[in-house]
Amino acid sequence: MTRMQQGGMVKSRLCLVAAVAWLLTVSALAWMFVKGWTTPGSDHRTEIILAPSERDLILAEMRMLLKAVHGVITGLSGAGGDMSVAEGAARAAGMAMAADVNPAIMTKLPLAFKQMGMSIHQDMDALADAIVQKETPPQLLQRLSSMTARCTTCHDMYRFSAEK
Numbered sequence: 001m002t003r004m005q006q007g008g009m010v011k012s013r014l015c016l017v018a019a020v021a022w023l024l025t026v027s028a029l030a031w032m033f034v035k036g037w038t039t040p041g042s043d044h045r046t047e048i049i050l051a052p053s054e055r056d057l058i059l060a061e062m063r064m065l066l067k068a069v070h071g072v073i074t075g076l077s078g079a080g081g082d083m084s085v086a087e088g089a090a091r092a093a094g095m096a097m098a099a100d101v102n103p104a105i106m107t108k109l110p111l112a113f114k115q116m117g118m119s120i121h122q123d124m125d126a127l128a129d130a131i132v133q134k135e136t137p138p139q140l141l142q143r144l145s146s147m148t149a150r151c152t153t154c155h156d157m158y159r160f161s162a163e164k
């Protein structure tokens, strides 16, 4: 074997090592993107590990979501005045609410969590639009019910770590 042939073999081996290292990095990133920062919880739910301030932020969002649900039901029941109350409540939990979540938190959340969360914000906007377009109360309740189904599904699947 000539020296040039040997040099060629070393080069192609280096290429292979680089390719494998690249693949490993990409798969690790993809895995993290799907799984987020999680660990099995003591109650069979998946525990998402967040810093206390991040957890506070998302829990505050959650309480806003419940307020939105409350506002819509109150509007629909006629107890809280007109439907503009319901519209405002739904709009407040729309995509505008999701806009300021910081990227550090996003990388820690599992993909399924993000998808469910984002779909709620989209559907809240759609609900607000539907109220403006005067959909009937049963239609609006159906929209809400498809969302509360996701609230309960996600709550059954995930919890946050309770570190202080």
Ligand code: HEC
Pocket (backbone or CB within 6 Å): 059, 060, 062, 063, 065, 066, 067, 069, 112, 113, 114, 116, 117, 120, 147, 148, 150, 151, 152, 154, 155, 158, 159, 160, 161
């Ligand atoms: C993508 C997942 C997900 C969706 C969708 C979701 N939640 Fe949550 N929610 C959570 C998690 C996780 C917690 C924390 C549970 C724990 O740590 O035990 C939580 C907690 C809460 C809390 C408690 C807040 C606090 O201060 O402790 C409320 C209220 C709440 N959610 C309301 C809602 C409502 C209403 C909806 C639907 C409109 C909803 N959530 C949709 C994941 C979700």
